[in-house]
Amino acid sequence: MDNLITARIEEIKPTIPPRVRLIAVSKTMSVDSIRMAYDGGIRDFAENRLQEALEKQEQLKDLGDITWHFIGHLQSNKAKKAVESFPWIHSIDSLKIARRINRLAQEAIALKTITELPQVCLQVKILPDESKYGWDVQQLWQDVEAIKQLDSLRLRGLMAILPLGLSKDETLGAFKNVKSLADELQPHFGSDFDQLSMGMSGDYPLAIEAGATMIRLGTILFGKRSTVALG
Ligand SMILES: *Cc1c(COP(=O)(O)O)cnc(C)c1O
Secondary structure (H helix, E strand, O other): OOOHHHHHHHHHHHHOOOOOEEEEEOOOOOHHHHHHHHHOOOOEEEEOOHHHHHHHHHHOOOOOOOEEEEOOOOOHHHHHHHHHHOOEEEEEOOHHHHHHHHHHHHHHHHOOOOOOOOEEEEEEEOOOOOOOOOEEHHHHHHHHHHHHOOOOOEEEEEEEOOOOOOOHHHHHHHHHHHHHHHHHHHHHHOOOOOEEEEOOOOOHHHHHHHOOOEEEEOHHHHOOOOOOOOO
């Protein structure tokens, strides 16, 4: 069997400090590829499309110790399923969806369809980016008090995706700004707000340098995606 994926994992793992969680972004990848990554020791997988993710989860039920992370834009009508199937949601990108997830989590806990509150990150646009979802910094500060009221969310930190085309210095600077923002927000959100989900295949070493605690790697582990995968 093709063990290229395990070989890539072996190569990358030693470069990642123990404090950083390696999340394999398996969107568009087959369940066979996910199994290979699992055999290589990966236990955290991320998906960005709900329907695709649910189908894979169903086929991978035997791998009981996988932690699933949702990293795509959530439409309101898919939020319930996301809450039920993803212990981590990195892509809470507006107050509206935050409130909805909060209410759905409260209901799911009451109905015992989930046993633990969802752990969530707030997706922030540290630089203006028309093509992406997320809070801009000013709006996020305006919404802090409202977000604090959402007591069925376990607020864990920030998630960031940088715009395309930045230089290395700009990339590092932007990641450091995300880190500073998270540090400034922590007194408002509490000590549990300690995660920084940032860094992808092209920029993860800089994200780690800036303080990332979770990196989301797709291409560098699985190879190029043949299908279009919108973030
Ligand atoms: C696709 C995706 C990734 C992984 O991107 P690669 O460049 O393939 O590592 C990370 N985060 C999000 C939100 C994504 O949509």
